[in-house]
Amino acid sequence: MILSVCPPAFAAEVAAAVAQTPFQGVYLDANAISPRHTWQIDELFRRRGGVTVVDGGIVGPPPRREGVTRLYLSGAVASQVEALFTDTFLQPIVLDGPVGQASALKLAFALYNKLTFALAAQSYALAEQHGVGDELRELAGAKLAGTPLGEPAGIVSAGQKAWRWEGEMAEIAAACADGGLPPGLLTAAEALFARWQDYRDDPAVTVEQLLASLKDS
Structure with a gap:
């Protein structure tokens, strides 16, 4: 999995750079971007193949203690990503919807x-x-x-x-x-x-x- 967290203006640039690599797996875009821009990143990887996009939305300060920061997830394999954050300071919450909902x-x-x-x-x-x-x-x-x-x-x-x-x-x-x-x-x-x-x-x-x-x- 690649987790993308950067200033919003660079989210598309980071995704495009990853799309140029041989990476295969899950791309978790947890940037503060609009649903439309999340859909565009999803479409980029759909055309490329080999990568599944999960939409993430971080709410709260940097996760330095438990129960403060949430990570909302949406998309086809969001529940699989949720398991990766078990026993961490991030509280993952899966939304029953497509890419774009978490954003x-x-x-x-x-x-x-x-x-x-x-x-x-x-x-x-x-x-x-x-x-x-x-x-x-x-x-x-x-x-x-x-x-x-x-x-x-x-x-x-x-x-x-x-x-x-x-x-x-x-x-x-x-x-x-x-x-x-x-x-x-x-x-x-x-x-x-x-x-x-x-x-x-x-x-x-x-x-x-x-x-x-x-x-x-």
């Missing part, structure tokens, strides 16, 4: 989960612009505790990972457009996360820096 579930969850950080950042940037940033922190802490707005320190983690999230927003936008849903919300989030590219994995970045980068010069 759809992953993106649907990410749409809400990651957009909340974009919305929180935009809210605080607006409040700071008008001198009511501290007041918004107090209000959100009282009314929306446990959310990115109520706990703005979480925006730092989003800023550090925005280099990956930008591409994920593009994939979700494509999935929405393919399904006849408006993609504008996702393209706006993609543009917001693009402004945080310079803070990739930066342990010293602050909320203040991230908010300042949202303001047009």
Whole structure:
């Protein structure tokens, strides 16, 4: 089995590179890509022969402890792949459906989960612009505790990972457009996360820096 986990923009390139090798077996694509792009990878290997594609969707942080991170699987041999992750920190869950379902579930969850950080950042940037940033922190802490707005320190983690999230927003936008849903919300989030590219994995970045980068010069 080959397990592909990379930034979404490179998923097709990685699959094409594998297709040029003599590899025979199962190709588990666990990237945050749209169902359509997963189908295209499946079709690539169907034409080539000798490889069966399983669709994977990782939900959660890096699996460093049990019960936190899930791996959704779909496709003809998903149940066989499930067995490979027994007794690991990843919790495999097989969906009774074709390639594309695991990706759809992953993106649907990410749409809400990651957009909340974009919305929180935009809210605080607006409040700071008008001198009511501290007041918004107090209000959100009282009314929306446990959310990115109520706990703005979480925006730092989003800023550090925005280099990956930008591409994920593009994939979700494509999935929405393919399904006849408006993609504008996702393209706006993609543009917001693009402004945080310079803070990739930066342990010293602050909320203040991230908010300042949202303001047009």
